[in-house]
Amino acid sequence: MLNRIGTIMAQAKDLNTHRLQNKERTIELAYISSLCDESKVSDFIIVPFMKEEEDFLTTLIHNPNFTELNDTAKWADTLLRGFVLISAEQRIFTLDAARIIRSETPQTQVETAIMGSQIALSEDLIDSINIIRTRYPSPELAVEETTLGNVSRTRTMLVYDNRRVDPTVLANVRESLRKLDVDFVQAAGQLERLISGRKRGLFPTMLITERPDRITGSLQAGKVVLLLQGSGFALIMPATFFEFMHAVDDEFDSFWMTRFLIILRYGAIILTILLPSLYVAVVSYNPELFRVQLAFSIAGSRSAVPYPSFIEVMIMLFMIESLIEASVRLPKYIGSTATTVGGLILGQAAQQAGLVSSIMIIVTSVVAISNFVVPVNNMSVAIRFLKYPLLVPAIFFGLSGVAVGIFVYLVYLADLRSFGKPYFRILGPTKRHTGDIGQVKPS
Amino acid sequence: MRGKGLLAVLLLAVLLLPLAGCGFKDIDKRFFIVALGIDAADEGKGFKVTLRLAVPSPKIEPGSALSEVKTIQAPTIAEAVRLAKSHVDKELDFGHCKVFVLGEKLVKKNYTDVMEWMSRRRDIQSVAYLSIGRPDAQSIVKIAPKTERYPGNALFLAFGVDGTESSYSISTYLFDFNRRYGEHGMDPVLPLIRKDPQEGDYFISRIALLDKSKMVMLLTPQESQLYNQIANRFGKSTIKATIEEENIVLAANSVSSSYKIMSDQDGNQKLRLKMKISGLFEEAPLGIYEKDWHKLEQTLSEQTEAQIKRMLVKIQKAGIDPFGFGLKYRATHAGNDQTWKTWQKIYPELEFDVKVNVHVEGTGLSR
Numbered sequence: 001m002l003n004r005i006g007t008i009m010a011q012a013k014d015l016n017t018h019r020l021q022n023k024e025r026t027i028e029l030a031y032i033s034s035l036c037d038e039s040k041v042s043d044f045i046i047v048p049f050m051k052e053e054e055d056f057l058t059t060l061i062h063n064p065n066f067t068e069l070n071d072t073a074k075w076a077d078t079l080l081r082g083f084v085l086i087s088a089e090q091r092i093f094t095l096d097a098a099r100i101i102r103s104e105t106p107q108t109q110v111e112t113a114i115m116g117s118q119i120a121l122s123e124d125l126i127d128s129i130n131i132i133r134t135r136y137p138s139p140e141l142a143v144e145e146t147t148l149g150n151v152s153r154t155r156t157m158l159v160y161d162n163r164r165v166d167p168t169v170l171a172n173v174r175e176s177l178r179k180l181d182v183d184f185v186q187a188a189g190q191l192e193r194l195i196s197g198r199k200r201g202l203f204p205t206m207l208i209t210e211r212p213d214r215i216t217g218s219l220q221a222g223k224v225v226l227l228l229q230g231s232g233f234a235l236i237m238p239a240t241f242f243e244f245m246h247a248v249d250d251e252f253d254s255f256w257m258t259r260f261l262i263i264l265r266y267g268a269i270i271l272t273i274l275l276p277s278l279y280v281a282v283v284s285y286n287p288e289l290f291r292v293q294l295a296f297s298i299a300g301s302r303s304a305v306p307y308p309s310f311i312e313v314m315i316m317l318f319m320i321e322s323l324i325e326a327s328v329r330l331p332k333y334i335g336s337t338a339t340t341v342g343g344l345i346l347g348q349a350a351q352q353a354g355l356v357s358s359i360m361i362i363v364t365s366v367v368a369i370s371n372f373v374v375p376v377n378n379m380s381v382a383i384r385f386l387k388y389p390l391l392v393p394a395i396f397f398g399l400s401g402v403a404v405g406i407f408v409y410l411v412y413l414a415d416l417r418s419f420g421k422p423y424f425r426i427l428g429p430t431k432r433h434t435g436d437i438g439q440v441k442p443s
Numbered sequence: 444m445r446g447k448g449l450l451a452v453l454l455l456a457v458l459l460l461p462l463a464g465c466g467f468k469d470i471d472k473r474f475f476i477v478a479l480g481i482d483a484a485d486e487g488k489g490f491k492v493t494l495r496l497a498v499p500s501p502k503i504e505p506g507s508a509l510s511e512v513k514t515i516q517a518p519t520i521a522e523a524v525r526l527a528k529s530h531v532d533k534e535l536d537f538g539h540c541k542v543f544v545l546g547e548k549l550v551k552k553n554y555t556d557v558m559e560w561m562s563r564r565r566d567i568q569s570v571a572y573l574s575i576g577r578p579d580a581q582s583i584v585k586i587a588p589k590t591e592r593y594p595g596n597a598l599f600l601a602f603g604v605d606g607t608e609s610s611y612s613i614s615t616y617l618f619d620f621n622r623r624y625g626e627h628g629m630d631p632v633l634p635l636i637r638k639d640p641q642e643g644d645y646f647i648s649r650i651a652l653l654d655k656s657k658m659v660m661l662l663t664p665q666e667s668q669l670y671n672q673i674a675n676r677f678g679k680s681t682i683k684a685t686i687e688e689e690n691i692v693l694a695a696n697s698v699s700s701s702y703k704i705m706s707d708q709d710g711n712q713k714l715r716l717k718m719k720i721s722g723l724f725e726e727a728p729l730g731i732y733e734k735d736w737h738k739l740e741q742t743l744s745e746q747t748e749a750q751i752k753r754m755l756v757k758i759q760k761a762g763i764d765p766f767g768f769g770l771k772y773r774a775t776h777a778g779n780d781q782t783w784k785t786w787q788k789i790y791p792e793l794e795f796d797v798k799v800n801v802h803v804e805g806t807g808l809s810r
Contacts, residue, residue: 288538
């Protein structure tokens with residue numbers, strides 16, 4: 001066996017191969033030491049084998065920790081997942097001795113809630129399943145395992161409530177996972193892009209979350225959850241546009257305030273998408289839309305600006321986007337410096353230098369702030385882009401161009417499907433077990 | 444293939460760039476006209492157009508309003524406005540022109556040309572206010588009150604509901620004027636702005652009544668208030684009566700009015716106007732609390748009835764119909780040309796039956 005493994009695997013320092021011998025028989029061991037817990041190897045194999053308290057082959061056959069592997073093609077795979085291969089009497093057995101480096105149970109960092117769960121999903125699949133199972137103690141919880149990626153062989157868990165799940169959606173998800181042909185899968189967002197069907201989609205059609213309470217809530221609503229080894233985020237599908245605007249706090253904070261906050265979020269995304277293009281359209285085409293007073297003060301503050309309104313908007317948007325990007329990329333400790341320098345000094349100076357008008361500073365900050373109101377990060381990023389395409393019709397056609405642009409967005413949203421479910425349905429519940437809009441009713 | 448498509452789209456976009464052309468004009472490259480005055484030309488035919496241009500400033504505070512006034516004479520208004528463009532450095536924009544002042548002389552002669560021009564130009568808003576200026580539009584437009592926070596503000600506030608609400612003036616929107624201009628059975632009304640020669644500012648306290656082509660008569664401030672009470676059910680107004688040689692003024696809180704056109708047994712048409720006014724005394728002799736309020740109410744009602752009747756007859760004699768009695772008649776009768784002709788015969792002989800019901804809510808004092 002050892003010779004064959006030597007040929008399968010590339011030259012690797014951490015590939016350990018041993019040939020052990022006691023009075024009765026000889027066995028061969030192979031494992032990758034960096035992936036395995038060596039104490040397990042010695043506890044389960046080397047010590048019992050040397051002590052010879054009972055026949056080691058019987059131990060191999062009867063101890064449930066060992067499983068027999070007949071398929072030679074799977075050797076490399078098993079080794080790479082942290083298993084030990086044991087060869088005794090021409091039979092091959094495996095033992096799970098995987099050692100996974102894990103930090104402590106992580107805290108929620110991307111999607112925080114003040115009074116919600118403070119624990120986030122773990123990067124380790126088993127821990128994540130543990131977190132979900134303890135929160136969803138139902139015998140109906142089904143967990144399927146597959147691997148994705150020809151090279152990465154990422155372990156992936158498909159979790160759903162067997163009784164509540166929509167079978168068409170489930171079939172849909174399985175089918176798209178099966179069809180997946182890609183070498184590496186490393187992040188939940190990457191998988192989302194790969195299986196959503198639209199390679200250049202404007203909106204995410206699956207919710208990415210790190211919150212276990214959001215996951216259990218979705219499971220209960222009959223959704224399918226995908227967990228990835230090595231990623232602390234889960235994919236929830238199908239999703240509608242409105243779920244992205246919903247924070248977990250909305251379920252348990254004061255009723256009226258949360259309703260108000262939901263409305264506020266929609267207002268905020270409308271602002272963040274529309275304001276730059278509306279500024280261009282109104283300032284350059286339809287100044288009569290403002291109240292007189294505002295028109296005069298904008299005209300007054302713009303009089304020092306040498307460039308047309310759209311250049312002004314582009315300068316400021318460029319600045320704010322690089323600021324946001326910088327604060328994401330910078331190490332945490334320097335992050336606040338960047339925002340101070342950029343936000344306070346640049347904004348003030350740009351206006352005083354006459355590069356942009358003071359109204360434009362307000363527009364930019366409103367655009368940036370209201371963008372972060374969206375509770376789910378992948379939607380927030382998607383929405384961040386939406387303002388740019390709208391600028392083009394605003395520059396050429398003014399207000400009517402913006403109106404047409406919004407219409408195009410709405411049509412696109414209405415056309416979107418998330419695993420067969422309408423993405424932008426405002427009215428009507430998502431029924432389980434029956435045909436839905438855009439699907440054939442099962443006969 | 445894909446690259447080619449993208450290239451084509453890019454090329455199209457580049458071709459579109461020069462098309463930004465004339466529509467795209469930044470707000471600071473525009474001159475906002477805040478008030479426009481139109482007079483008849485001093486000599487000969489034509490018009491004298493006075494534009495009040497706002498000079499924008501980033502600071503808005505009382506007394507800092509700057510504006511420029513340009514006066515141009517031309518055979519037509521459209522030409523005058525085109526000519527005005529050659530006097531200024533920025534594009535003229537009527538988008539914020541909310542006040543149009545027509546010279547009294549012009550309106551007395553014929554206002555139809557002005558009307559046509561205003562309703563045809565697309566950048567003139569239908570919600571602009573229309574008024575008549577005395578002695579002429581130019582002098583009204585030139586006035587810049589000291590309290591103005593931004594150019595034109597004073598006039599906007601005078602007409603809009605944001606600022607003062609005077610029971611002596613009305614605000615006539617361009618669209619309303621347009622409607623009354625074209626409608627059978629309803630004639631236009633406009634407020635009259637007068638210049639105060641001593642103070643150097645203006646005041647609006649009279650309403651001008653017009654027929655389909657020119658100004659016919661002016662109401663006195665008293666009548667203007669009555670008109671407002673009947674036509675617009677204007678609260679925040681007063682009614683006055685003299686009882687035992689003492690003036691009593693009632694501040695109306697609510698005014699309601701309704702009228703009906705009916706024919707009696709002989710076939711004579713009669714207009715019955717019913718009004719209900721309730722309010723508090725604002726000016727009254729001492730000891731009015733002990734007096735019989737019913738009597739007071741009756742006197743107030745009778746005197747108001749007489750005033751209204753006098754005004755209605757005066758308007759009837761002038762042959763105009765600012766209240767829209769004719770429109771009501773047409774609306775409640777068969778919709779053909781005959782109805783309109785009948786009304787034209789009825790109106791000069793129409794009798795008025797005015798019933799005013801004044802209700803006194805209190806003396807205005809807590810005792």
